[in-house]
Amino acid sequence: KNEVEQSPQNLTAQEGEFITINCSYSVGISALHWLQQHPGGGIVSLFMLSSGKKKHGRLIATINIQEKHSSLHITASHPRDSAVYICAVPRIQGAQKLVFGQGTRLTINP
Amino acid sequence: SQTIHQWPATLVQPVGSPLSLECTVEGTSNPNLYWYRQAAGRGLQLLFYSVGIGQISSEVPQNLSASRPQDRQFILSSKKLLLSDSGFYLCAWSVDTNQETQYFGPGTRLLVL
Numbered sequence: 237k238n239e240v241e242q243s244p245q246n247l248t249a250q251e252g253e254f255i256t257i258n259c260s261y262s263v264g265i266s267a268l269h270w271l272q273q274h275p276g277g278g279i280v281s282l283f284m285l286s287s288g289k290k291k292h293g294r295l296i297a298t299i300n301i302q303e304k305h306s307s308l309h310i311t312a313s314h315p316r317d318s319a320v321y322i323c324a325v326p327r328i329q330g331a332q333k334l335v336f337g338q339g340t341r342l343t344i345n346p
Numbered sequence: 347s348q349t350i351h352q353w354p355a356t357l358v359q360p361v362g363s364p365l366s367l368e369c370t371v372e373g374t375s376n377p378n379l380y381w382y383r384q385a386a387g388r389g390l391q392l393l394f395y396s397v398g399i400g401q402i403s404s405e406v407p408q409n410l411s412a413s414r415p416q417d418r419q420f421i422l423s424s425k426k427l428l429l430s431d432s433g434f435y436l437c438a439w440s441v442d443t444n445q446e447t448q449y450f451g452p453g454t455r456l457l458v459l
Contacts, residue, residue: 269447277384277434279450322390333405334448336390 242337255310259323273320348373352451365424369437377439379420384434
């Protein structure tokens, strides 16, 4: 079993829909990262959170440490949100060494 | 502000040829530096990790090596490329403390034929 599992693997939605991407992990963590990878390959860090919820524009990330689960939400989705969203957690023995989920490929149709 | 550069952006190399990918960071001192690989259809995998000049930690056995000759320079190398070395290589940096965001470079797409 992978240490980090994301669901769904692929998600297609219409513009304006509310999007939820889930991430479950099996290791103890100090912080969880959400990353966005654009079609060209470039990766941008969206959030790093260790508890509760963080919001940036139309993006919201939540984490439940007890349940080892995090969600990334996108409100009022737009075609420019189309990307691969990746969840990552640090390994116990080195907070900087990340283990990555397989990613969720999101496509927002106009 | 900090920036991270990688080159080349794309590379096509024959099997058995050498490889050198370079990553440089500007605007910060003593960063942690990382090399990741993303194979086709697979997730990111940490290859190498460095906390300082000449200090390299290898995460997985492989055909590649890394070096850090200067504080803000990280080089990924191979003496003889394999087909399985094809992939998207990303360099990243972070501040030398726990729970810090990692900042990724634009990546190098390597195709070994």
